[in-house]
Amino acid sequence: MSFIVRNYHDSDLEPVVHLLEVTPGMASVFSIAECIVALRGGAPAVVAVHQDTVVGAALANASGSRAWVMRVAVTSTHRGEGVPSALLTHLEERLVNEGVATISYLLSQEEQMSEGLARAGYVRHEAAAYWEKREALTPGEATTLSALGGRVLSRDLWQRLAGMHEEKDIIDKRVVMPLSHPERAAAHGVLPPHAIVLFGPPGTGKTTFARAIASRLAWPFVEIFPSRLTSESGGLAQALHETFAMIDDLEKVLVFIDEVEEIASVREGFGKSPAHGVTNELLKIIPAFRQHDTRLLVCATNSVRTLDQAFLRPGRFDYVIPIGPPDATARAAIWESFVSRSSRADVAIAALVKASEHFTPADIEFASRSAAQASFEREMSSGDSVELVGASTQDYLHAIAQTRRTVSDVDIECLREDIDLFGRL
Ligand SMILES: Nc1ncnc2c1ncn2[C@@H]1O[C@H](COP(=O)(O)OP(=O)(O)OP(=O)(O)O)[C@@H](O)[C@H]1O
Numbered sequence: 001m002s003f004i005v006r007n008y009h010d011s012d013l014e015p016v017v018h019l020l021e022v023t024p025g026m027a028s029v030f031s032i033a034e035c036i037v038a039l040r041g042g043a044p045a046v047v048a049v050h051q052d053t054v055v056g057a058a059l060a061n062a063s064g065s066r067a068w069v070m071r072v073a074v075t076s077t078h079r080g081e082g083v084p085s086a087l088l089t090h091l092e093e094r095l096v097n098e099g100v101a102t103i104s105y106l107l108s109q110e111e112q113m114s115e116g117l118a119r120a121g122y123v124r125h126e127a128a129a130y131w132e133k134r135e136a137l138t139p140g141e142a143t144t145l146s147a148l149g150g151r152v153l154s155r156d157l158w159q160r161l162a163g164m165h166e167e168k169d170i171i172d173k174r175v176v177m178p179l180s181h182p183e184r185a186a187a188h189g190v191l192p193p194h195a196i197v198l199f200g201p202p203g204t205g206k207t208t209f210a211r212a213i214a215s216r217l218a219w220p221f222v223e224i225f226p227s228r229l230t231s232e233s234g235g236l237a238q239a240l241h242e243t244f245a246m247i248d249d250l251e252k253v254l255v256f257i258d259e260v261e262e263i264a265s266v267r268e269g270f271g272k273s274p275a276h277g278v279t280n281e282l283l284k285i286i287p288a289f290r291q292h293d294t295r296l297l298v299c300a301t302n303s304v305r306t307l308d309q310a311f312l313r314p315g316r317f318d319y320v321i322p323i324g325p326p327d328a329t330a331r332a333a334i335w336e337s338f339v340s341r342s343s344r345a346d347v348a349i350a351a352l353v354k355a356s357e358h359f360t361p362a363d364i365e366f367a368s369r370s371a372a373q374a375s376f377e378r379e380m381s382s383g384d385s386v387e388l389v390g391a392s393t394q395d396y397l398h399a400i401a402q403t404r405r406t407v408s409d410v411d412i413e414c415l416r417e418d419i420d421l422f423g424r425l
């Protein structure tokens with residue numbers, strides 16, 4: 001059964017209290033009265049909702065850099081569907097971004113949550129079944145991160161990135177593993193990467209990959225938008241310098257620069273344009289940035305061929321990785337992830353995969369949304385309650401036929417050439 005997790009609103013109080021009352025376990029740790037006081041006082045809380053009904057809730061009591069999970073409750077009808085871990089993930093994301101560094105969860109007795117907590121990185125304190133999770137940020141770092149517009153992302157983005165097994169495998173082995181096991185990598189003489197470039201046509205998932213890498217490493221994610229760089233005291237180069245000076249305060253961080261060709265292309269970057277100074281500044285920044293083993297710079301571009309080759313050279317960027325349109329297996333996984341959002345189980349995924357050759361994930365997302373919308377509108381206008389709710393195979397095929405592909409055959413040919421000329425894995 002599908003459900004969504006969202007922040008708690010005041011109007012959820014009654015159903016949440018009812019849920020806490022009927023859910024057994026944990027009653028002796030935080031009483032219902034304490035939970036109500038916390039909810040009324042604006043404590044961080046999230047709910048899982050299925051068809052407008054609250055089917056799960058989680059709330060915490062936060063003070064300074066420490067938070068206690070007070071309850072994670074799920075109705076008996078939604079057990080075993082991953083609701084508790086989805087609630088906990090959402091709640092944690094909120095807490096971390098509010099400056100919480102340690103999250104504790106005191107269980108009154110051994111129960112099913114234990115396994116899920118261990119998987120989510122909590123450590124069990126034997127004597128008291130006292131569970132604690134140390135988050136990556138100190139309160140000072142949380143302030144810097146928020147000034148940079150950065151975030152600690154939810155921990156499940158890597159799993160949510162559907163398909164793309166080849167790209168995932170390469171990034172996992174070359175980037176994530178050496179960064180998350182530096183001693184083991186060093187024993188083999190493997191140096192962890194400090195900077196990588198992701199290139200490929202629009203909508204293939206470069207930004208999604210960058211976010212997923214940060215999520216996988218549990219490092220904060222900071223995105224720099226070249227077009228939005230401004231400084232009170234100087235030009236763009238100064239703004240970039242100031243931004244990286246702030247980034248220096250973060251012990252661990254993934255810095256993402258999208259559309260890097262705006263500041264490092266052959267014509268603009270190394271010519272006489274205003275971007276020239278920014279390019280030089282970035283070239284100065286990269287060696288200093290590379291001094292730290294717990295930082296990664298990820299640059300993304302749609303047009304790797306316009307980047308200056310001096311910018312791309314090995315001493316600056318360790319890998320130059322193509323992210324192309326998904327192959328059939330990857331498309332199947334991506335279609336599956338969108339189709340499974342409706343409650344219909346008879347969609348012929350294989351037919352959708354065949355019809356959507358060279359579609360990017362973004363194109364698939366768009367077609368999938370159009371099909372879902374068409375099915376929704378049909379039910380609304382017919383007024384009948386339909387037995388099989390959700391878009392049918394025909395709806396999807398129609399939506400695919402109506403969707404304009406982002407990547408043309410010429411683009412695919414260009415990408416092949418780019419991979420030969422610039423790819424470095
Ligand atoms: N593997 C995937 N599974 C599911 N959805 C995906 C996947 N990859 C990308 N998407 C979705 O496709 C859309 C486009 O992805 P994204 O923004 O990462 O592409 P991009 O390569 O950064 O595009 P651009 O070059 O335009 O910046 C997003 O909405 C993203 O959620």
Ligand SMILES: [Mg+2]
Binds near residue numbers: 206
């Ligand atoms: Mg992008």
